[in-house]
Amino acid sequence: MRSVRGARFPTPAAGPGPPNGGSHAKGQPRRGHPADGRDDHHAHLSRGSCRDHRIASNRPSTPLTALLVDYGPSTQAVLTDRSPLQLSTETCTRTDLRERTGCARRPAVSVQAVTATMLTRGAIDAKNRESLESSTPLPANATADVTWRLHARDAVIPAGHRIGVVIVTNHGGYINQDTGANGIALQVSLGASKVVLPIVGGAVIT
Incomplete structure (x- = not known):
């Protein structure tokens, strides 16, 4: 996997922001817009982000997954007694409810400190960069431009955090390998x- 450079969202210094809520130049942090009602020290991520990468691969078929990651101190709720798979396959009958077997109990959750949080992700097979219905193998010994979108996500990025992109190839935990x-x-x-x-x-391009 490969990390792609990120954009940092520091506590803004004094001074005017871009006019009419516009975008900063590439790699520049953006301050919150007063009209959105949010703290100027944070950035509000909305909708799905877009990736545009120039790549070279030794395989004509190259499945790519991009992870958008918030690098910074935070907390995360973690299931401690039952896994998501166990919860999804658990059954609960009227007898279970009447006899209080515990099948409908809420899962135990603990809050853990983390230094990175995955915000969203999205995947594409680079051979389908031009069409989902037909394949165009990647050229040998040459580069190709691949563009794809990540799932929409609404999140607030705290001041001082860094946003990064991690590229994973043939990611079996998310797509069919x-x-x-x-x-x-x-x-x-x-x-x-x-x-x-x-x-x-205003969008940030980095």
């Missing part, structure tokens, strides 16, 4: 790639 794409050697041209973050009041 392509056995013909094993052993991928992926290169990402950072200077020719960009990420568009849909920040309320």
Whole structure:
């Protein structure tokens, strides 16, 4: 996997922001817009972000998953007694409820400190970069531009946190693995790639 440079959202210094809630230049932090009713020290992420990466791969088929990650101190609720799979397959009959077997009890949750939080993710097979209905194999010994979107997510990024993108190839935990794409050697041209973050009041491009 490969991390792509992120945008930092520091506590804003004194001075005017972009006019009419516009965007800052590439790589610049954006201050909150007063009209959105949120703290100027935070950034409000809304809708789905867009990825545009220039890549080179040693495989004509290269499934890619992008993870949008909030790097910074936070807390996260974790199930401690039953896994999500157990909860999804658990059954509860009237007899269970009458005899109070505990099948309908709320799962135990603990709050843990974390240093990174995955905000959203999205995937594409690079051979379908031009169409989902037909394949265009990646060129050998050459680069190709691949654009895809992540699932929409509404989140507030605290001041001082850094947003990063992690690229994972053939991510079996999220998509069906392509056995013909094993052993991928992926290169990402950072200077020719960009990420568009849909920040309320004006997008940030980094």
